Amino acid sequence: MLIDQISVFVENKQGRLADVMKVLHDSGIDIRAMTIADTTDFGIMRLIVDDTEKAIAALKSDGCTAAVTKVIAFTIPDVSGSLYKVMDIINDNGINIDYLYSVMGKTAGRADIVIRVEDNDQAIKVLTDNGIQLISGDELCRG
Amino acid sequence: MFASAFGADCVTVKINRKGTKPMNYWNKDIECAPRSELEALQSYRLANTVRRVYENVAPYRAKMxxxxxxxxxxxxxADLSKLPFTVKQDLRDNYPYGMFAVPASEVVRVHASSGTTGKQTVVGYTAKDIDIWAECAARALVNVGGTKDDYVHVSYGYGLFTGGLGMHYGAEKLGATAIPASAGNSMRQLEMFRDFGSSIICMTPSYAISLIELMQEKGFKKSDFKLKAGLFGAEPWTEEMRRQIEEGLGLKAYDLYGLSEIMGPSVSAECVCQAGMHICEDHFIPEIIDPDTLEVLPAGQQGELVFTCITKEAMPLIRYRTRDIASLVYDKCECGRTLVRMLKPQGRTDDMLIIRGVNVFPSQIEAALLSVDEKATNYLLEVNRVNNLDTLEVQLETRPDMFGDDVKTLENYKKRVKAAIDSAIGVGVSIKLLEPKTLARSMGKAVRVKDNREIKNKFEKK
Known part of the structure; x- marks a missing residue:
């Protein structure tokens, strides 16, 4: 169960984030999850949205540099130690996580986690074999 | 032997270069003349021109x-070095017509410089000057394989800038079909390439690159066109850009040189050997000088290029300092021409930046940049002085193909670009990545340097 994530290159300058948000808003895009990786002069905005194709088209026509990457999302109980448990499993199986971010789950008591790994198939198998519940883009933030 | 010096005799000879290959000359008697004969012609014309200038151009008479x-x-x-130099400021001081050597009744056209480096300067031409210019431009077109069957698509600006009309008259002189497209309306340029069968194009190299970008955007393929050669000039460009233009447009890209003060485009142009630009020495005598000592340098050495016009009637400048840094090669070219070749200008004495005391030419930075990423043609060099220290920032546009999902890829890219530039110029630079299409696109000369320092270290001497 892979999810399309959009990455957008943004310069570190005032108002840039608002510009990108306006482009998405004007196209009626709903953002499910978002995080920003930043350096001193640029950032990469990562977004999971309700309509990836439409969002990409809107961003590109606005002149943004954007790319689509496949990521994995899973849901865990919102209790101490549950993310540790998953990380332990991932680590034991020699999987390297490029990055991870958490999303506020809409169901009380659950947290949604998005990860980016090199080998998606292997990660999906390991997570599924260990009873971790994977979720789709639509389920993300929807409970 | 000089009776046919201005004749339009297009001669085909065979030279031995990877088998026998037909090679055209526009004016073989001159282009392949033995050096002694060429020098005799130059000496004769120089003496006449100096006399004429002394009699008719008051500012230069005062200098002499x-x-x-x-x-x-x-x-x-041999007496050339006795003469004083002419510099751009002389044209400004005598604006607009003070350097003209003929009365207004003899002048049939004026052009003016773009004024990128100060107040604009005006140049004039008699009917004979225009004819000689067309001859030089026709030579340039024949140099790169042009014939009267060609469609010469001129995308240099038409107007006060010499580029458009200069190449246009050359195309007509050759008997080719001139397409006076001028610069701008890039989409239509591509449609004309396709529909009009443009075979030789003339434009700035940076405009060629922007057309390649547009081709990719609009889905044009180079196979849609019948382009075979391009004459690119009016700004410095690198071998990497040459390869990129050749690949992107499916043609052979040649270097073209000229400046309005001397004539306009086609003062010199490359031949199919792509090994330096043949100067029309029967009209312009080149010298290379040390810009500091003003001494003439021996052949082969790099220095400031100086031209003396020896046939111009309206505005024959004597020992005009071009500010372009170049060198001269007198060996006979493989194409059979004996006309001296000038190697691609390595920058200009007046766009040289002094960064923390180190001389830096923007062209060095461009070459280093393109050696890492041959598509990195949209860049700007910004110079600032922060706490009394010069900083040089190379601003680069990102492209979808160099962008992935992670910071690492872009950081590594920045590191590689920085390392290449640092080692090429010997000064540490910072690299800033920009969003696409942030930098202004130019249809003429691209603006590559933004120097925000209040006290600029310029290379102005004497």
Missing amino acids: DAAGVRPEDIKSI
């Missing part, structure tokens, strides 16, 4: 008088 040089002292090209 101040230097104690009389027209009769100039008998041959």
